[in-house]
Amino acid sequence: MGIVSPGFRGRPRSKGVELPPGQYLVEDFPVLSAGPTPRVPLDRWEFSVTTESGETHRWSWAELLALPSERMTVDLHCVTRWSKLRTPWQGVSLDTLLAGVETAADFVMADSYGGYTTNLPLQDLRNGQAWIAYRYDGKDLSAEHGGPARLLVPHLYLWKSAKWVRGLRLLTQDEPGFWESAGYHDYGDPWREQRYQGD
Amino acid sequence: MNVAAGWRVARLVGVHDETATARTLVLDVPGWPGHLGGQHVDLQLTAEDGYQAQRSYSLAAPAKGDRIELTVQRVPDGEVSPYLTEVLTIGDPIEVRGPVGGWFVWRPADPAPVLLLAGGAGIVPLMAMVRARRAEASRTPFRLIYSLRTPGDLYYGEELRRPGPGDAGADATLLYTRTAPPGSPRPSRRLSTEDVERYGWPPDFEPTCYVCGPTGFVEAAADMLTKLGHDPRRVRTERFGPSGG
Numbered sequence: 001m002g003i004v005s006p007g008f009r010g011r012p013r014s015k016g017v018e019l020p021p022g023q024y025l026v027e028d029f030p031v032l033s034a035g036p037t038p039r040v041p042l043d044r045w046e047f048s049v050t051t052e053s054g055e056t057h058r059w060s061w062a063e064l065l066a067l068p069s070e071r072m073t074v075d076l077h078c079v080t081r082w083s084k085l086r087t088p089w090q091g092v093s094l095d096t097l098l099a100g101v102e103t104a105a106d107f108v109m110a111d112s113y114g115g116y117t118t119n120l121p122l123q124d125l126r127n128g129q130a131w132i133a134y135r136y137d138g139k140d141l142s143a144e145h146g147g148p149a150r151l152l153v154p155h156l157y158l159w160k161s162a163k164w165v166r167g168l169r170l171l172t173q174d175e176p177g178f179w180e181s182a183g184y185h186d187y188g189d190p191w192r193e194q195r196y197q198g199d
Numbered sequence: 200m201n202v203a204a205g206w207r208v209a210r211l212v213g214v215h216d217e218t219a220t221a222r223t224l225v226l227d228v229p230g231w232p233g234h235l236g237g238q239h240v241d242l243q244l245t246a247e248d249g250y251q252a253q254r255s256y257s258l259a260a261p262a263k264g265d266r267i268e269l270t271v272q273r274v275p276d277g278e279v280s281p282y283l284t285e286v287l288t289i290g291d292p293i294e295v296r297g298p299v300g301g302w303f304v305w306r307p308a309d310p311a312p313v314l315l316l317a318g319g320a321g322i323v324p325l326m327a328m329v330r331a332r333r334a335e336a337s338r339t340p341f342r343l344i345y346s347l348r349t350p351g352d353l354y355y356g357e358e359l360r361r362p363g364p365g366d367a368g369a370d371a372t373l374l375y376t377r378t379a380p381p382g383s384p385r386p387s388r389r390l391s392t393e394d395v396e397r398y399g400w401p402p403d404f405e406p407t408c409y410v411c412g413p414t415g416f417v418e419a420a421a422d423m424l425t426k427l428g429h430d431p432r433r434v435r436t437e438r439f440g441p442s443g444g
Contacts (some may be wrong), residue, residue: 005291008245008246010246011252020241030438035436080255081254
């Protein structure tokens with residue numbers, strides 16, 4: 001508990017909604033990114049998974065759409081403190097994409113069109129925890145929100161859900177990605193408020 | 200980035216109204232480590248019942264010892280900005296964490312020319328860069344394009360209209376989107392690619408570009424820069440969202 005701010009009352013406390021520490025609810029869908037929004041033509045789009053031995057698995061846009069997809073409704077928590085609840089998505093589970101991939105790696109670097117990167121433990125992408133999402137709220141995912149397709153890992157802060165995702169590199173040694181190199185936490189669990197290095 | 204120090208108790212030691220709805224807060228933060236232009240702080244407010252709210256605000260100027268400045272735009276129905284601009288009083292305590300940010304920053308040792316594109320309240324971290332340039336006696340070529348609605352929305356007007364000797368080589372262009380001041384050669388309209396070409400740097404000058412403002416402005420301005428041939432890797436964006444205020 002911090003020091004009381006004289007005269008601060010805050011919003012009416014939301015009943016029955018539990019948010020991670022330091023977060024507040026929004027109804028809109030803010031956009032955050034570090035640079036210009038890349039526009040990726042679908043005929044040139046591809047998604048790849050490259051293992052630690054250099055083996056690459058590739059999917060074109062048509063091949064991705066041909067895979068079994070899932071519809072999921074998830075809560076989003078951005079490190080800039082907004083949380084948006086019950087957001088509806090459609091995409092392909094990483095379990096489906098990783099099914100034929102042989103690896104002993106423990107870590108992943110997600111690479112994006114435009115050069116963004118973010119690192120995650122591989123186990124956080126398995127067991128129904130992560131998707132390559134291409135539809136939001138019944139519509140094609142807009143470029144501002146990471147379309148054509150983004151990584152969606154809702155149990156971690158949203159910077160881990162790489163927009164404009166291009167591929168995953170499986171790594172035996174963890175490496176920091178873009179925001180992780182700039183002082184943000186390596187793992188980013190909102191419920192443990194892991195915003196910055198050392199949290 | 201040293202945010203591991205956690206929350207520090209700061210005190211409000213000065214206020215200055217920039218516009219009818221925006222206020223600059225001067226905070227005294229014991230042990231403040233200093234910061235770069237473009238960085239922000241996290242603020243934490245605690246109500247009597249223990250309820251807490253946190254928000255991020257850009258630093259508006261280089262630190263003067265333990266003193267830092269933030270400019271806060273009041274968002275109607277916001278949870279935090281009305282408190283900061285109307286309730287927080289000189290002498291009151293407030294918790295601060297930071298400085299935060301390692302990407303949307305200007306480092307005085309960086310020799311690249313700088314192009315700043317501000318939309319509305321997005322001027323705040325960019326003004327911090329202009330002021331850092333002055334404080335460091337840097338000669339890095341700077342150009343600022345500041346797009347705003349009306350003359351009544353202008354932050355830091357005195358300083359931008361009357362640049363001092365330390366601002367030689369740093370040009371500011373004010374562009375109005377709704378109401379231009381009387382006698383303006385350019386009618387009020389939204390920022391255009393032609394504006395960015397005319398008042399910015401050419402791409403072959405290879406400036407580092409910083410774009411800050413509301414999402415619509417940032418998306419449009421960053422697209423204009425890439426259309427003009429600026430390398431997207433040299434375009435850094437930060438969005439100010441009225442997402443909860």
